Amino acid sequence: MRTALVYTDGYARYDYGPEHPLRMARLRLTFELMEALQLTALPETKLLIPEPAPEAALLGFHTAEYLEVLRAASQGLALPAPYRYGLGPGDNPIFPGLWEVATLIAGGSLLAARLVADGEAERAFHFAGGLHHAMPDRASGFCYINDAVLAIQALVGRGLRALYIDIDAHHGDGVQHAFYRTDRVLTISTHERGDRLFPGTGFVEELGEGPGRGYSVNLPLHPGTDDEVYLEAFETVVPPLASAFRPDVVVTQLGIDGHRTDPLTHLALTVNGFARAVRRILALAPRLVALGGGGYDLGNVARAWSIAWALMNEVEPPDRLPEPFLRASGRFFRAPELWDPPSPEPPAARHAARAFAQRQVEAIRRTIFPLHRLA
Numbered sequence: 001m002r003t004a005l006v007y008t009d010g011y012a013r014y015d016y017g018p019e020h021p022l023r024m025a026r027l028r029l030t031f032e033l034m035e036a037l038q039l040t041a042l043p044e045t046k047l048l049i050p051e052p053a054p055e056a057a058l059l060g061f062h063t064a065e066y067l068e069v070l071r072a073a074s075q076g077l078a079l080p081a082p083y084r085y086g087l088g089p090g091d092n093p094i095f096p097g098l099w100e101v102a103t104l105i106a107g108g109s110l111l112a113a114r115l116v117a118d119g120e121a122e123r124a125f126h127f128a129g130g131l132h133h134a135m136p137d138r139a140s141g142f143c144y145i146n147d148a149v150l151a152i153q154a155l156v157g158r159g160l161r162a163l164y165i166d167i168d169a170h171h172g173d174g175v176q177h178a179f180y181r182t183d184r185v186l187t188i189s190t191h192e193r194g195d196r197l198f199p200g201t202g203f204v205e206e207l208g209e210g211p212g213r214g215y216s217v218n219l220p221l222h223p224g225t226d227d228e229v230y231l232e233a234f235e236t237v238v239p240p241l242a243s244a245f246r247p248d249v250v251v252t253q254l255g256i257d258g259h260r261t262d263p264l265t266h267l268a269l270t271v272n273g274f275a276r277a278v279r280r281i282l283a284l285a286p287r288l289v290a291l292g293g294g295g296y297d298l299g300n301v302a303r304a305w306s307i308a309w310a311l312m313n314e315v316e317p318p319d320r321l322p323e324p325f326l327r328a329s330g331r332f333f334r335a336p337e338l339w340d341p342p343s344p345e346p347p348a349a350r351h352a353a354r355a356f357a358q359r360q361v362e363a364i365r366r367t368i369f370p371l372h373r374l375a
Contacts, residue, residue, distance in 0.1 A: 026295065026302065053147075112129070123288040135174055149178040151251055162248070189218050192258070205367075233360070
């Protein structure tokens with residue numbers, strides 16, 4: 001197994017601001033935990049530092065006007081109406097170096113895609129990526145440049161069939177938008193239901209148009225969905241569609257903001273359930289480009305993505321965080337264990353969550369499965 005980890009400490013030079021929920025410190029914490037678990041120097045692993053994405057690649061999805069606005073905003077130049085481009089106080093602040101960090105993250109995901117396309121790695125993980133909300137002409141949901149779209153475009157440009165699996169708590173709306181009218185890419189997004197959470201999209205009825213009809217798949221979930229309900233629904237929908245599509249490569253967005261203690265969402269997953277979903281994705285992927293995504297409890301992010309990286313390398317993670325790491329960074333963690341303890345009893349919301357998930361699964365089986373010749 002040849003794998004590649006794409007990371008740079010350069011991400012730490014940039015900051016959305018002290019009150020913003022997306023903390024760049026989560027990336028460094030994740031890498032430090034991977035180091036402490038001895039996962040960054042495995043025999044068949046490459047650790048690679050990304051370069052900024054070339055503008056030609058960015059223009060594959062984003063408009064030239066929007067890119068110029070991002071560059072000007074990053075330089076502190078006055079913009080007449082930044083809100084037209086999704087910029088300003090709130091989700092998508094303007095800060096020094098905005099252009100530099102956005103293009104660097106995009107470059108990391110493009111590097112991961114190239115490594116896999118060229119056969120230099122069977123699996124590549126760029127956990128700073130997965131900024132799946134950015135649209136062609138505006139920022140959205142903490143995302144300025146849609147690195148996931150760019151990575152998929154690069155793979156498709158090499159003649160590969162790409163399956164995109166997004167397990168973030170938020171709908172992967174920017175990626176869906178990019179490939180809504182093509183059958184070259186199958187996008188599957190599992191997420192908290194759009195009438196309860198940003199971005200307000202991702203309903204089963206959004207199933208693609210024209211040649212892409214049936215190639216956009218959405219599995220919305222009720223608040224309180226736990227591991228058991230989630231994995232039941234995932235197993236019923238994702239593997240059959242993946243088998244019918246027969247991808248050459250899987251691109252996955254591994255947001256961990258569906259965790260039961262995440263401050264921005266309302267699902268009830270654990271890192272244990274997250275790991276089971278990752279194992280299933282790995283089994284479906286002939287080749288894999290893995291990206292990060294959401295996650296606003298820093299300890300959850302570091303644990304989940306370190307576990308995911310271990311699994312990509314067929315290494316079984318230990319039960320506990322390493323003691324030296326705990327002494328240095330234990331303030332970010334609720335307990336010394338790498339894994340979550342089981343819930344003392346099934347959550348009260350499980351019945352409603354399961355009933356809702358079953359309705360969504362049946363709607364997918366009724367409307368989308370026949371388009372892929374699935375019963």
